[in-house]
Amino acid sequence: MVDSVIQTKDLTKKYGEFVAVDGLNLEVQAGEVFGLLGPNGAGKTTTILMILGLTEPTAGSVRVLGLDPARQPLSVKSRVGYLPDQVGFYDELTARENLTYIARLNGIPDSQIDRRVDEALARVGLEKVAYKRAGTFSRGMRQRLGLADVLVKQPQLIIMDEPTSGLDPEASHEFLEMILDLKKEGITILLSSHLLYQVQAVCDRVGLFSQGKMVLEGTVENLAQRVLGGAYRVLVDVESVQPEIAQALEKIPGVAHVQVTDTKKYQVEAAHDIRPEAAQAVISAGGRLLGLGVQAQSLDDIYTAYFQGGSI
Amino acid sequence: MTEAMAQKPAMPDERAVAALREREGSPWTGIWSVILKEMADHLSSTRIFILEVLILLAALGTVYVASQNIQQTTAEDQFLYLRLFTTAQQPLPAFVGLLAFFIPLVAIALVFDAINGEFSRRTMSRILAQPIYRDALLMGKFLAALFTLALVCTAIWLLIFGLGILRLGVAPGGEEVGRGLLFLVATIFYGGIWLALGLVFSVVFRQSATAALASIAVWLFFTVFWGMIAGVAAQTLSPIRIGLPDEFLAQANMELALSRFSPNTLYAETMVALLRPEIRSLGILLPTQLEGAILGAPLPLSQSLLLVWPQMTGLVAASILLFALGYVLFQRQEIRA
Structure with a gap:
């Protein structure tokens, strides 16, 4: 008080x-x-x-x-x-x-x-x-x-x-x-x-x-966490985009959403940092991993998601 | 337990009611800061400087000519200094005539952007976020303009007396100074009306130019048209049906009463009665009322003052009413800049 x-x-x-x-x-x-x-x-x-x-x-x-x-x-x-x-x-x-x-x-x-x-x-x-x-x-x-x-x-x-x-x-x-x-x-x-x-x-x-x-x-x-369902966005850079890799990534526990970006990267939204699991998933799916990055969620994304997606 | 629960919600209500009754502190907190700042602005502004120079030239010109005129009659006249104000010589009008014309202009120029200017400069919300009430801002602005006007008028008044001493070579008498001072006070309050009017318009209109035009329109209306309207209205309201003297008298009185709604008339009457001691009535005098009077004999100052008392109170009351109107409007205004 x-x-x-x-x-x-x-x-x-x-x-x-x-x-x-x-x-x-x-x-x-x-x-x-x-x-x-x-x-x-x-x-x-x-x-x-x-x-x-x-x-x-x-x-x-x-x-x-x-x-x-x-x-x-x-x-x-x-x-x-x-x-x-x-x-x-x-x-x-x-x-x-x-x-x-x-x-x-x-x-x-x-x-x-x-x-x-x-x-x-x-x-x-x-x-x-x-x-x-x-x-x-x-x-x-x-x-x-x-x-x-x-x-x-x-x-x-x-x-x-x-x-x-x-x-x-x-x-x-x-x-x-x-x-x-x-x-x-x-x-x-x-x-x-x-x-x-x-x-x-x-x-x-x-x-x-x-x-x-x-x-x-x-x-x-x-x-x-509340608006996007995940506080982490992991970018997975691979040599070539294949459906098997996406499937493998989606199976990782804690992953909310997987999306392919314009620059041939997978964008994975997750509740926690899943970089080790993502690397393993890409390799076991037969893909060649070039890079891994984590991006903190910006307010911009929250804002857009909120006003586009409606309510929580 | 039940008692405590019943009493608890009552507590904040009582406090809220007590709080509603009073606001902390004086509404005039900070008013002197506002007055000093506004006066400094007025006195250094080009706008006012131009008007001051105009009035000064008008004063010097008319008074110089008047003094030349009076010099011949110094020995005969008791009220030489008052003649300085009222003597006209073609093509120049008397100084008081010019003053009645200039004072409203100066007053309007001082305040037409007082409130809306703060909005358009986006300073209003910043100023009102300081620990002062709106009262202090509005009153401060009004008083600063009034003081500036008083300063200008007093300076010119002193100049005229000074010029009089130089040109006429006679010291002014006590009664002359008294009448002159009252005239000065009346002039300042006449300005007060126009200040209050300008302030109202500066609250109402968000554009300074609109506020200035509206003030000038009102001034023109009273200066040029009100006399005509009063005449026409008197003819309708109290018509002459048969042609009895009573009817003529009633119509003339009606016209006079209507024309007194104009601050210009009030000021003109005050001016005449104060500066020309021989004036004994501002209304219509019937020959019967003049029986036994020595025409041209001056009235004492107290009697002249009695004569213009209603006019002077009218001037002050109009200023206060207009200011109150502006005050109410300003208090209700949204501050979103």
Whole structure:
């Protein structure tokens, strides 16, 4: 109870007839990185706004750090940092002035503002452009400034909405590194995204959203097990594709599915690592084994399998 | 056991009810940060600079001409400094005439993008994620614009008095300064109405340009059309059937009452009564009412103030009502950027 940073109970938000969030039960523990996944319009941003108290829930309750965001919004918002989707700044002000304004709104004493702002800017590597106007910043710099903006208030929880959308690969990689650094400091992070490989790279647990509901929740391996039936995908490279080899592979205990890929390889999905058994099966079936590889299941596969295959 | 079970569910309900009653903290938390930031923006913005230069030129031009005109009569007039504001000489109008025209423009320019600008810059959700209430943001923006307007008006007012001392060579009297100050206050509140109106439109319309146009449309409506409409409406509402003097009087009073719905009329009346002490009534005066009066004799300041008290309260009340409307609309707005 003490350790749960975000806790929602049957959280529901309706816009007229449209149900944006439908009976959501979400729990995020202290120190973890939780990813909200799902297509656009699945209710991720609405959920975030309710957690912050920027939108009132139609039904259900939210607790953030043990506080009610609708009734104690000031306490919640001074402890929680929010990085919105496509964060905006006052273009005519410098990076420093933008952050100073935020520091003032947070009621940070004047004597500490300069130090905190400089620290936050240094943290995201923007100290050299601190006196440049925010209007001249690139997309990647703006996103980093957004993170600095959140760090000024030294939050216990950071909520990020699509933090890497619109960033080039290098910038988004750097950004993910920063997220991992924050996690090391013990800051809890909730992030929403539809870029799966990034979520997989940083998140401890993920929740899959679809039409206002959280349809799946757990670690990536856990989800793979449940959605794909197997957590391992073994690639078997043979000299020539023969039906006997496929049959032999299918007989191995724990194998869920065998498939021939375009590159003349067998793709075997299994509940555990079956590489030794697969090698034996290929040889005893008379095939010539060229290589064996194991591929961890990606969130991409889970996502595709879930939304194509329907329910579990 | 049964008792405990019966009481347990009641507990969270009580707490929820207690929590519903109050929100923590003051709604004005952070308002000074908002005011200071917004004022800094206003005072450094090109938009306001251009308008300030315009007003300044208008002020200097009209007052210079007026002072030239007055110089001949310095010995006879008791209220020289007030004449600086009200003396017109072809082709230049009096300074107050220009002011009635400029104040709404400056006010609209200050606030037309106050709220929708935050949305279009995508800063709204970021600002509201800070520990402040929406109240502080809206009120802060309104007050910052009002203070900026007050600053500009006061600076010009002081300049005019300064210019007066230089050109006329007489020190202003206490009553003149008093009347001038009240006029300044009335001017600022007149601006307040247009600020509140602009703020309402900036909440309602997501496009700044639409909000600006809507504000200017309202301003044009009151400046140009309302007088005509009041005239026509008075003719319909209180028609002259037989031609009795009572009917003419009723129609004139009706037209006056209708025209007072316009902030421009309220301001104009306030201005006239404060700056021209000899004005003794803002309505229609019948000859019988003037019996025994010495025409052209000035009223004391307290009497002039009494005369415009309804107008001044009207100006303030309209600002407050419009602001309240904007406040309600803004509180109900969805924050999805």
